[in-house]
Amino acid sequence: MAKEKKLVEAITSMEEDFAQWYTDVVKKAELIDYTSVKGCMVIKPAGYAIWENIQHELDRRFKETGVENVYLPMFIPESLLQKEKDHVEGFAPEVAWVTHGGLEPLQERMCVRPTSETLFCDFYANDIHSYRDLPKVYNQWCSVVRWEKTTRPFLRSREFLWQEGHTAHATAEEAEERTIQMLNVYADFCEEVLAIPVVRGRKTDKEKFAGAEATYTIESLMHDGKALQSGTSHNFGDGFAKAFNIQFADKDNKLKYVHQTSWGMTTRMIGAIIMVHGDNSGLVLPPRIAPTQVMVIPIRQQQAGVLEKAQEVKDALTLSGLRAKLDASDKSPGWKFSEQEMRGIPVRIELGPKDIEAGQAVIVRRDTREKITAPIAELPAKVAEVLDTMQHEMLERARTHRDAHTYEAVNKEEFKKIADEKPGFIKAMWCGCQECEDALKEEAGVTSRCMPFAQEKLADTCVYCGKPAKALVYWGKAY
Amino acid sequence: MAKEKKLVEAITSMEEDFAQWYTDVVKKAELIDYTSVKGCMVIKPAGYAIWENIQHELDRRFKETGVENVYLPMFIPESLLQKEKDHVEGFAPEVAWVTHGGLEPLQERMCVRPTSETLFCDFYANDIHSYRDLPKVYNQWCSVVRWEKTTRPFLRSREFLWQEGHTAHATAEEAEERTIQMLNVYADFCEEVLAIPVVRGRKTDKEKFAGAEATYTIESLMHDGKALQSGTSHNFGDGFAKAFNIQFADKDNKLKYVHQTSWGMTTRMIGAIIMVHGDNSGLVLPPRIAPTQVMVIPIRQQQAGVLEKAQEVKDALTLSGLRAKLDASDKSPGWKFSEQEMRGIPVRIELGPKDIEAGQAVIVRRDTREKITAPIAELPAKVAEVLDTMQHEMLERARTHRDAHTYEAVNKEEFKKIADEKPGFIKAMWCGCQECEDALKEEAGVTSRCMPFAQEKLADTCVYCGKPAKALVYWGKAY
Numbered sequence: 001m002a003k004e005k006k007l008v009e010a011i012t013s014m015e016e017d018f019a020q021w022y023t024d025v026v027k028k029a030e031l032i033d034y035t036s037v038k039g040c041m042v043i044k045p046a047g048y049a050i051w052e053n054i055q056h057e058l059d060r061r062f063k064e065t066g067v068e069n070v071y072l073p074m075f076i077p078e079s080l081l082q083k084e085k086d087h088v089e090g091f092a093p094e095v096a097w098v099t100h101g102g103l104e105p106l107q108e109r110m111c112v113r114p115t116s117e118t119l120f121c122d123f124y125a126n127d128i129h130s131y132r133d134l135p136k137v138y139n140q141w142c143s144v145v146r147w148e149k150t151t152r153p154f155l156r157s158r159e160f161l162w163q164e165g166h167t168a169h170a171t172a173e174e175a176e177e178r179t180i181q182m183l184n185v186y187a188d189f190c191e192e193v194l195a196i197p198v199v200r201g202r203k204t205d206k207e208k209f210a211g212a213e214a215t216y217t218i219e220s221l222m223h224d225g226k227a228l229q230s231g232t233s234h235n236f237g238d239g240f241a242k243a244f245n246i247q248f249a250d251k252d253n254k255l256k257y258v259h260q261t262s263w264g265m266t267t268r269m270i271g272a273i274i275m276v277h278g279d280n281s282g283l284v285l286p287p288r289i290a291p292t293q294v295m296v297i298p299i300r301q302q303q304a305g306v307l308e309k310a311q312e313v314k315d316a317l318t319l320s321g322l323r324a325k326l327d328a329s330d331k332s333p334g335w336k337f338s339e340q341e342m343r344g345i346p347v348r349i350e351l352g353p354k355d356i357e358a359g360q361a362v363i364v365r366r367d368t369r370e371k372i373t374a375p376i377a378e379l380p381a382k383v384a385e386v387l388d389t390m391q392h393e394m395l396e397r398a399r400t401h402r403d404a405h406t407y408e409a410v411n412k413e414e415f416k417k418i419a420d421e422k423p424g425f426i427k428a429m430w431c432g433c434q435e436c437e438d439a440l441k442e443e444a445g446v447t448s449r450c451m452p453f454a455q456e457k458l459a460d461t462c463v464y465c466g467k468p469a470k471a472l473v474y475w476g477k478a479y
Numbered sequence: 480m481a482k483e484k485k486l487v488e489a490i491t492s493m494e495e496d497f498a499q500w501y502t503d504v505v506k507k508a509e510l511i512d513y514t515s516v517k518g519c520m521v522i523k524p525a526g527y528a529i530w531e532n533i534q535h536e537l538d539r540r541f542k543e544t545g546v547e548n549v550y551l552p553m554f555i556p557e558s559l560l561q562k563e564k565d566h567v568e569g570f571a572p573e574v575a576w577v578t579h580g581g582l583e584p585l586q587e588r589m590c591v592r593p594t595s596e597t598l599f600c601d602f603y604a605n606d607i608h609s610y611r612d613l614p615k616v617y618n619q620w621c622s623v624v625r626w627e628k629t630t631r632p633f634l635r636s637r638e639f640l641w642q643e644g645h646t647a648h649a650t651a652e653e654a655e656e657r658t659i660q661m662l663n664v665y666a667d668f669c670e671e672v673l674a675i676p677v678v679r680g681r682k683t684d685k686e687k688f689a690g691a692e693a694t695y696t697i698e699s700l701m702h703d704g705k706a707l708q709s710g711t712s713h714n715f716g717d718g719f720a721k722a723f724n725i726q727f728a729d730k731d732n733k734l735k736y737v738h739q740t741s742w743g744m745t746t747r748m749i750g751a752i753i754m755v756h757g758d759n760s761g762l763v764l765p766p767r768i769a770p771t772q773v774m775v776i777p778i779r780q781q782q783a784g785v786l787e788k789a790q791e792v793k794d795a796l797t798l799s800g801l802r803a804k805l806d807a808s809d810k811s812p813g814w815k816f817s818e819q820e821m822r823g824i825p826v827r828i829e830l831g832p833k834d835i836e837a838g839q840a841v842i843v844r845r846d847t848r849e850k851i852t853a854p855i856a857e858l859p860a861k862v863a864e865v866l867d868t869m870q871h872e873m874l875e876r877a878r879t880h881r882d883a884h885t886y887e888a889v890n891k892e893e894f895k896k897i898a899d900e901k902p903g904f905i906k907a908m909w910c911g912c913q914e915c916e917d918a919l920k921e922e923a924g925v926t927s928r929c930m931p932f933a934q935e936k937l938a939d940t941c942v943y944c945g946k947p948a949k950a951l952v953y954w955g956k957a958y
Contacts (some may be wrong), residue, residue, distance in 0.1 A: 048549050098583075138524070
């Protein structure tokens with residue numbers, strides 16, 4: 001009882017302290033736990049099951065575009081990491097170094113991969129000889145390590161899980177096409193499955209990936225008005241190919257460098273789900289990603305026939321293809337409701353003796369608390385319909401929230417006032433100079449999130465320096 | 480053409496040099512590649528797809544028994560590794576040590592997990608309070624690192640992929656039951672899916688896992704007569720619980736230590752598939768684990784209608800639920816046959832103009848080369864039947880081979896003669912002393928593989944020392 005009470009009472013409200021609310025939810029919904037390894041976390045069953053669903057959905061979408069999965073070593077010899085100048089500068093300061101194997105010091109130290117461009121390049125240099133070997137469209141699911149100073153569950157941890165795609169192509173055009181294609185896979189996945197609307201765009205040179213020619217990104221807005229970079233896709237041109245000498249004999253018999261891409265999505269998306277959809281009762285999971293979609297909760301379960309009927313209902317839901325569970329524990333219905341809400345299970349079904357007598361049950365939506373009474377025989381169809389509606393409305397609600405927190409600024413004063421007072425995206429024109437980016441960071445505390453593919457012309461001049469504008473940029477404070 | 484020729488010609492025969500044959504197959508079937516990281520390998524698409532199928536099948540079987548997946552950090556602080564005395568002695572000499580994070584030396588060095596008992600114990604000590612929290616039946620899919628001196632693809636590498644289950648129970652009986660249950664899951668999986676017959680048994684104290692009370696194992700026999708430990712399941716009793724202070728309040732309100740188990744299966748099973756089923760044309764994959772089950776190979780594909788018909792056949796096979804591909808490349812049919820054979824694809828369908836005219840096609844089994852002519856319309860059903868037969872016959876063939884290479888010895892001379900002359904398992908009685916185990920290792924070059932659950936009494940006395948025998952043991956040279 002004491003434990004259950006804590007579950008319901010101890011959550012901070014998001015209006016009071018969003019960061020604390022977030023921490024409370026990840027703990028109380030039993031998604032993660034802290035460990036003796038500073039900056040690393042345990043992903044518990046309720047959290048890992050979300051990641052498994054993300055993997056399943058993404059992997060299916062990848063394979064439909066011809067992606068093949070592989071596995072490369074987790075270690076990178078220091079000399080390999082150093083082959084591409086920008087890349088090593090970007091990553092060397094934040095890697096973990098292995099210096100001993102067993103009782104012996106290593107001849108050359110190795111880092112635990114922070115990302116695997118250099119390993120894939122080393123592999124491709126051996127594996128690619130002819131245009132017949134192209135394209136290579138490989139991906140791996142693994143964990144990576146970046147020695148961050150400050151960490152937050154899912155959003156920034158020293159070790160995290162992700163997938164990293166690495167491709168090699170005969171032409172620059174094909175590489176660019178693949179880069180955009182994978183960004184669109186991410187964007188569609190976020191919107192269709194996670195119910196998170198995204199802005200698709202390109203990173204400025206300042207914000208692009210270490211070693212990339214161009215980085216594309218999808219940016220989403222959390223409930224507190226902060227931005228989250230949710231997936232990136234990089235076009236490397238032939239920069240890595242030249243550093244690693246990845247050449248192929250083309251159809252014209254000439255030796256040419258390949259063109260490469262990479263793209264990744266991580267467990268931070270679980271953090272995004274929490275911060276876009278969660279509320280003061282806990283997690284709210286979009287039905288398509290929820291490990292359990294329906295919790296059947298019997299009322300007065302000690303009365304004859306109630307548990308049996310609840311089990312029947314659960315079985316019928318499962319049979320119809322829904323992910324359903326029955327909570328037959330000896331807790332009170334009220335506690336079961338609170339737990340189901342805390343864990344973000346999209347729908348619960350309340351079923352008591354009176355309902356059974358009337359041949360009906362009550363469906364309760366997690367997001368709106370809406371109650372829908374339906375005949376027991378029609379529950380599978382009705383619940384499927386409710387889940388579908390919920391999925392779409394969650395996306396629309398998030399989109400409305402995002403749009404309501406997207407502002408426009410045409411001069412510096414306006415920009416700084418918005419940045420100060422209104423958490424959200426700020427759309428503003430930019431001249432293309434890093435000086436203005438740096439100044440806006442310094443004076444308004446924001447970074448450029450992306451230059452959206454859907455460009456608009458809000459003004460002729462840069463919001464900071466007043467010189468001619470080159471692009472519309474989304475700015476924001478970011479996780 | 481040069482490349483194709485190499486594919487077919489350069490494989491060493493297994494009778495001539497089994498080790499070289501093995502290396503040739505893993506390379507030419509494109510399962511793995513070597514890397515700049517000594518002792519680590521790239522698992523290429525053809526190899527990783529086998530692992531994905533293994534994961535899929537095992538994970539489904541695990542979940543049916545109530546297993547939940549989690550993810551724990553890859554790093555173990557040295558002080559944590561040292562908490563259980565036997566365990567640290569077993570693993571400390573062969574771990575990789577991380578000593579620096581970014582530019583700073585760590586306060587305490589950490590190893591990359593060689594296995595995660597200590598991390599799970601640390602986690603469970605925080606997470607388990609009451610009998611209501613039990614059992615915990617958790618598993619993780621990850622990579623582990625053991626700094627081996629000599630390595631072989633799949634069989635022994637410095638980094639490998641596996642799953643590791645770690646459970647905690649209220650009673651010793653329940654822990655023992657789970658240990659045996661998971662061993663049986665492994666055994667059934669090996670026999671039903673990989674077509675590899677196994678001997679189920681218990682390890683001697685000398686061979687058991689560092690820190691375990693009892694280790695159970697499944698042992699399989701490779702084509703060359705060497706044994707391979709194929710999966711292990713450990714009962715820890717309450718030894719780790721005492722070292723890590725994992726206690727729970729039981730129903731009688733007394734504080735008690737939990738009883739724990741762990742169990743694992745690794746990518747070495749891909750090596751087992753190769754060495755049990757492969758032949759001098761390359762890999763032979765059991766149909767249930769083969770990423771591609773059927774390759775449709777058109778003959779005279781430049782003739783009008785041939786490619787179209789081949790595509791139709793492929794589509795019909797896919798629609799019926801088989802994993803089918805069409806090889807429409809511009810190589811000759813002969814080369815395509817060789818490639819399909821090298822890659823171990825269980826069945827090919829040959830389809831030329833004459834076949835089409837006669838409304839039929841030829842199904843060729845990879846294992847027996849048997850040719851079966853069938854009407855085109857009946858191909859999906861016929862191929863499914865052929866694959867089913869092949870799966871069963873592969874298991875029976877492996878069993879026959881195993882049994883034909885399983886010998887019995889009742890005295891030392893007999894034992895040593897068999898060990899010298901006849902590669903395979905040797906069944907012999909044992910007194911239970913490690914001295915005799917050590918002596919047989921020294922004099923006959925074999926290790927004890929297991930004490931089989933199916934005990935027999937071949938003699939009254941130990942095969943080595945002549946004292947009263949306690950158990951029948953399977954002995955063998957092992958990978």
